[in-house]
Amino acid sequence: MPPAVSNSTTRLDVCPPARKGVGFRLESVELVGLRIHHPKFYLHQVMTDAFRDDLAYIHDAGFGGLARAAGPVLVAGLQRRGFAGGLVVDLGCGSGIVSRAVAEAGYDVLGIDLSPAMVALARERVPSGTFRVGSVIATEIPRCIAVAAIGEVFNYLFDSENNAATLAALWRRIHAALVPGGLLLFDVAGPGRVPGRGPRRIFAEGDDWAVLATLEEDATRRILTRSITSFRQVGELFRRDREVHRQRLLPPTEVAEELRAIGYRVRVVRGHGSERFPVGLAGFLASKPKRSRSGRWVAEPGGIDEAAGLG
Numbered sequence: 001m002p003p004a005v006s007n008s009t010t011r012l013d014v015c016p017p018a019r020k021g022v023g024f025r026l027e028s029v030e031l032v033g034l035r036i037h038h039p040k041f042y043l044h045q046v047m048t049d050a051f052r053d054d055l056a057y058i059h060d061a062g063f064g065g066l067a068r069a070a071g072p073v074l075v076a077g078l079q080r081r082g083f084a085g086g087l088v089v090d091l092g093c094g095s096g097i098v099s100r101a102v103a104e105a106g107y108d109v110l111g112i113d114l115s116p117a118m119v120a121l122a123r124e125r126v127p128s129g130t131f132r133v134g135s136v137i138a139t140e141i142p143r144c145i146a147v148a149a150i151g152e153v154f155n156y157l158f159d160s161e162n163n164a165a166t167l168a169a170l171w172r173r174i175h176a177a178l179v180p181g182g183l184l185l186f187d188v189a190g191p192g193r194v195p196g197r198g199p200r201r202i203f204a205e206g207d208d209w210a211v212l213a214t215l216e217e218d219a220t221r222r223i224l225t226r227s228i229t230s231f232r233q234v235g236e237l238f239r240r241d242r243e244v245h246r247q248r249l250l251p252p253t254e255v256a257e258e259l260r261a262i263g264y265r266v267r268v269v270r271g272h273g274s275e276r277f278p279v280g281l282a283g284f285l286a287s288k289p290k291r292s293r294s295g296r297w298v299a300e301p302g303g304i305d306e307a308a309g310l311g
């Protein structure tokens with residue numbers, strides 16, 4: 001990994017883009033509004049204060065439904081393929097809900113998330129797992145039997161280097177790291193995630209928390225902005241916090257095409273197990289095909305096929 005510089009809100013990596021041997025390190029910088037335009041160097045800025053303590057807690061308490069449904073789907077897929085053990089990588093692992101399902105089924109878990117608050121929850125939930133704080137975009141993927149990225153992980157723009165090219169490169173690294181027959185399970189937000197015209201306001205609450213969010217979709221730029229105000233009870237009072245999350249919306253047909261071009265077999269799904277997706281969300285159950293000795297594709301157990309069948 002390139003050297004990083006930290007401050008309270010952002011982490012900055014300054015990296016030579018292509019050639020080895022040219023290194024550059026910034027010891028301290030004023031981040032806001034800083035741009036370096038130079039062919040040899042680029043700035044890699046990662047927001048490390050997204051999903052801070054309160055929103056991490058609230059996401060875990062009130063918005064873990066997709067992850068709770070996805071864990072058993074992944075475990076069942078691995079069991080059908082005959083994987084009794086091995087490493088599962090949980091990208092954007094959040095509070096470790098998928099990781100726990102996988103660990104309880106006897107697999108090893110590596111979780112990566114850029115939110116320290118989320119990683120702390122995941123470590124608490126899955127003591128046997130290995131969890132790292134970091135961005136998934138440039139991360140190395142170790143040899144593994146499956147990779148999960150549940151909850152629109154690939155859409156978030158917390159990492160300034162998340163773009164079409166780096167995401168495709170990540171999917172290629174995952175493909176290279178998967179053992180034959182291995183699985184990649186994820187979901188993404190696509191255009192139309194915010195139904196209707198104009199901003200949409202939503203409200204949700206639990207016993208000791210509440211969130212108000214405004215969702216705006218820029219259809220031309222395919223950018224979704226969620227402005228989230230959270231309230232979490234601390235003693236007698238409720239603490240207020242605010243986060244703004246931006247996402248790059250990914251059309252499901254383009255995602256499926258890209259995955260197939262890399263060599264995955266792809267099934268586009270409408271939900272994780274019994275948990276149906278809300279409008280604008282699509283799921284992908286992709287596998288790295290096994291080849292027979294003759295070099296032909298081997299049929300996958302469990303129905304992963306070439307057709308983008310919505311299931």
Ligand SMILES: C[S@@+](CC[C@H](N)C(=O)[O-])C[C@H]1O[C@@H](n2cnc3c(N)ncnc32)[C@H](O)[C@@H]1O
Binds near residue numbers: 066114134157
């Ligand atoms: C909506 S939450 C889902 C968490 C978890 N997978 C679940 O389903 O409960 C999205 C997670 O992705 C993480 N995330 C987003 N972009 C990331 C990146 N570039 N690298 C690592 N984690 C990222 C966030 O910090 C957050 O925990």
